[in-house]
Amino acid sequence: MSTAASQQPASIKRRYWRWLQYLGGALIIVLLLMERVGWLPLPILERLEWQAYDLKVRSTLSEQVDSSLAIIDIDERSLYEIGQWPWPRATVASLVEALFAEYDAGLLGIDVVFAEPESPLWQRHWETLSQQYPSLHDAPPPDDGDTQLANVLASFPVVLGYYFQASLQPRDPPPVGQLPMPAMVEEPSPLPFPKPKRYTANLPVLQQSALGAGFFDNPYVDSDGVFRRVPMLQRWEGELYPNLPLAMLLTLLGQPAIKPMIGEGAGVSQLEALDVGGFEIPVDARGAALVPWYGPRGHFEYISAADVLKGRLEPGALAGKTLILGATAPGLMDLRSTPVGAVYPGPEINLSLLAGMLHQSILAQPPWVFGLELVILSALGGLMVMLYPRLNAPLLIVVSGALLAIAVGGNLWAWHQGLALPIAGLLVLLTVQMLWHLAMNFLRETQQKRWVAARFGQYIPPELVESMVESGESFGLEGEERALTVLFSDVRNFTAFSETIPPSELTQVMNRLLTPLTGAIHQHNGTIDKYMGDAIMAFWGAPLHDAQHADRAINGAFAMLSALGDINREFTAEGKPALAMGIGLNTGPMSVGNMGSSFRMAYTVMGDNVNLGARLEGLTKTYGVSVIVSDATAHQAPGWCYRRLDKVTVKGRSQPLWVMEPISRWETLTESRRDWHAAFEQALGLYQAADFASAARAFRALSDQQDRPTQMYLERIEHFNANPPPSDWDGVWVHTEK
Template sequence: MIRARWFQLVGSLAVVLWLAGEQTGWWPTQLLQRLEWMSYDIRVNQTLSNQAPQEFVLIDIDEASLQAYGQWPWPRQQLATLVEKSFDDYQLQMLGFDLVFAEQEQNLLAAQWQQLQQRIPVLSSEPLPATGDDALARAIASYPVVTGFYFERSDTAAASTGMLPTPLEVIATDASAPLNELPLVRPDRYASNIKVLQESAWAGGFFDNPTVDADGIFRRVPLVQEFNNQLYPSLPLAMVRTLLGQAPVTLDTHFEGGLWQLEGLDMGGFYYPTDPSAAVLVPWYGGLDTFEKVSAAAILRGDPDVAMKLQDRIAILGTSAPGLMDLRATPVANVFPGMEIHASVLAGLLTMNFKSEPGYAVAITFLGLFLLGLILSWLYPRLPAFALVVTSLAVLIVHIGANMFAWSQGLVLPVASGVLLIVLLTGWHLTLNFWRESKAKRQVASQFGMYVPPELVADIVAAPDAQDLTGQEKELTVLFSDIRDFTSFAENIPPAQLTAVMNQLLSPVTRAIHEHRGTIDKYMGDAVMAFWGAPLADPKHSLHAVQAAIAMQRALRRTNQEFMAAGLPELAMGIGIHTGVMNVGNMGSDFRMAYTVLGDNVNLGSRIEGLTKNYGAEILISDDTLQALGDDHDFSIRPVDLVRVKGRETPVMLFEVVLDPEQQATIAQVQFAWQCYRNRDFAEAERAYHSLANDPLGLLFAERCNYYQDNPPLPEWDGVFTHQQK
């Protein structure tokens, strides 16, 4: 035994050390990193709001636009018209270009203009006609437009093209780090817009992403990149900076471990947490088409319904057409237009809605893994299999719950390493602990796990006779309960909420049955069937059944208070109880078995429950149950009726367990009224029942006695009332 536990401990420590090394990068295999990426993607998709801020819109050069106005590239005069219409006709607030114009537009007229002037004298004094670049430059200069460009990493000596926009104005502080000592992204070249366009733009920002994860998924994007010791903003950051009046930027840096680290940047009072390379996690709002899109063709056509989509909005002009290759793989979709990624980042910048990965996350995760691993390695060898699984599930729930709480607070902490640790340790110890479980306990768990409350297992183990599941005849007490008018109640509740309501309703009812040593036979929608006296013998089965019924009604009162607080109507429950000889045991077929009770007395218990609504009673019991109780109870009981239920000739006397204090004061009056009724003194019985005010039982019998006064029963009348319905 000692050797086995040492073997378990050594294996556990090996798992802990391996995961700790993976987390810190001492021996990286990329397995843990890929699991973390998967867990990140799962968390993203599980917490999507699927509702983007309404201030943003995408102007899409889609397939419909290409079909209507020709293939890309479009004439720049046409793009100028698109810009002018967006602002003049539809009052757009700002526009960002997820496009780059790195070359001048070819103009055949300009190339031949001098020759045309020589051949056509009237043109000799005319200036060169404006080009498409000039038209687009005028449009860009006239409105708040931010152009786009991209950086590249290249091993070749290829030259940059176009003109870079003005770099960021960085405010230096005493705690600022030199730019060349920060682990920023440093590209080798750029491809930007031609000079006439870039000089006309209000600002410019890059739209490339050099921080794509190794699995090719866009999860983060850099806000700035360094080129020639200058910082240049991303397209979304440049747009926000333009809205803020070209606000300067302050870098949040600190010196630790002999290295400068970047933690975030501040721009005009807007603070954005970043990783050391100035990248932020994309704040996903939903899948494809979460942001509203307007087709460029609709703007060029002048569609009137575009006005409400563009007015006072901030837009990004880009393309979702597959042929233009601006599609990316993201956590929310395998094919995602680049302009929607920029829109998500732009929305996150303006609302400061970013999740951050704090620099201390690795240290905390390493320490947490090590401590949790040590605790579980010490604890697990001492637990039986079931307790080990429960403990693991509890630890797993706490771990995931704590991580999701941090997620809700905007922190992204590693979760896969902890889950993997718990799963591996659980599997390791379950494998080695399996032989330690007692065969007898395993048999008992297999036989009775679905039938009896867990707290009775120890008693069943101590009573071998109780483990016989073959059919037997025993005196038992059966209970049926049903929620009244539950169908109409459920019709007004959404299906998703109905499941929660059922759990909220049945959980305390089941708990009440288990606490009084009852065995759940089955659930039938909102109805419950239970019995007492098997599989474990219980000499007080009738008492425990009635006590459980009282506890069930009290639990329903508490649940009704919760329902009313949630705006739901109150519910009422009828409970019928009968005691008698029944057949109990494992019954069913070769394919499926159930531990249940059968017999005429079981059917009678069901019929009694069905009569609770007729008499307005919460709990009805038979005279057989009352006799089995004897004097061993402290609850009040009053007579109800002598009835013959449908399908059974032998009458049964019914009694009500009184819970209402006002009804308890009427017990003597009801007993007197019942005696008068049985003695055919219907006038006196009517007066006695009528004096019970609004008591449902009194109203029912006052009406019945009034009928018998006008229509006296036959001389052989035995006082039995026959019910024709179940």
């Protein structure tokens, strides 16, 4: 076949893969754009956007503390010293009065609702008391706690708190308390502010005495339960009401009108910000502002309410400060999950928002952000679709990493400029495009990998190579530790055998010997490590993982013995002597991978457990058996019946182990063979217990007196009868030769 003819199919295949990359990349862009415009919502992408936002928040927290803001904390110590909540209204009145009269506070926002009238015991029984005590008969009853608190509220700049509720159940009571006057909003057209179903506000006597009020509920908590943005206004019966921080800002500025700022972006008009007396508050289309997080819990100054009531502060300590009264005591704390903490007090959220408005540090999401994101996704996606199919895998990863760094860097730069730009869609685009084109590159190189696999097939079974190619498993050639089973085989007296063969025939004889033995190993998914003359080293469990590696290795060993039997029949028919073979197997952790030098490498196994396998092969001569396995191999392949040959230590190892001979699979073991196995195990047990007289009788009673292990133990017993072992003898036989 000509070169052009051989190259044409490869060229067609390359074009096929290239067009597949183009189409797949374009489909990724289309699906992502459909998600962005809401045609194909993907909750996981929304969650990713939230996680990215939270990460940016935590990585850019401010170290500066505004000393003009503080929280008056109804903490655990306050409850211990003052009493359990709710406190008498007179106590709350004393607290508010102390903040202003003694400590010169500037403004107080109360993150607590006083919705129910106070009814002290003395007030309920005043008429009875006045009848019992004539001196009280004509005296007017003292002011109740609500009146005392109302008088204090009327004397100082205080903004109360209340809350709306988004749901209304059939049995819900009617709205409680009294809403404050609505905020003055210059509204050019109805805007999509939240419309609650009910509210719980303060007593009229209290609300009428305060300068204002603001809600502290949040109907815009994200579906993962995290506070990230809060509505600045909510609509009730056609009027707009501010949240608590905004109500406090309005009080500080003298109740200016709120001017909605409408922006244009991507052909859409939407609410962009609120102008409050010259203070611009960025909001989204629903009128919600991102909370400007300054730090973890405790970033702002906390002052215990008990210290205020007990007069422990220096006079004028709160001069001009803007305060929020709230609770952090267990059972009272208004806990929220936020990007800066899973447990975050509600009063500090409100103070953070107020600080953001005062410092003009609230992040903006202008209406043009949506159009910008679509343009970037389309342009960058198109660039990747055209460029990536021309890049190899390493360069593709480098380019993707560079684009990712530029995207993240640009997003962080915009963040520091006051813009909260989306990043999840861009991250998904870069990641999925990179993975798609990497996968296509991988598949496009399959032909070359198959060529390599064909060469690998000289060492491992072709069907195993096919499994490696078809599976998704990684087959790196770098060294790794893995539990494997190793096999060493050696033909007995092959040197003497080869001397009877002319040198010109020796290579042919070696091929005739090693080919069927290799086939037996491949038949049971073994990997040929190397040939050492007439010896073979093989292993199971790599490169493809195999949980049955020990069992397959034993099957392979017996298949080798069967193949040797067929070879011997051919040799004897040709007048050549028959051959014998010893096989040793061991299982355990080994280092497997490409090892060697820069000139030549080999996929092989190394380690102490490999050396032990070689030692076991050498012991087959000593014990006169064809196959010996370690106790570790026997443990991994329980389907076989094993004869325990001896408890030994081999050269180079101090730890004793049992060496065993696999006899047969349990299901094929005959009854007579089972009886023989049980008798040998009983005799061996007597020997290990140093009961040599009983052991000798048991070994002599075995029917197979030509068995080499049986004769070996009878010889040992004679030796120990003449030279008794020490009293602490553990039955271990030490082998000093390889």
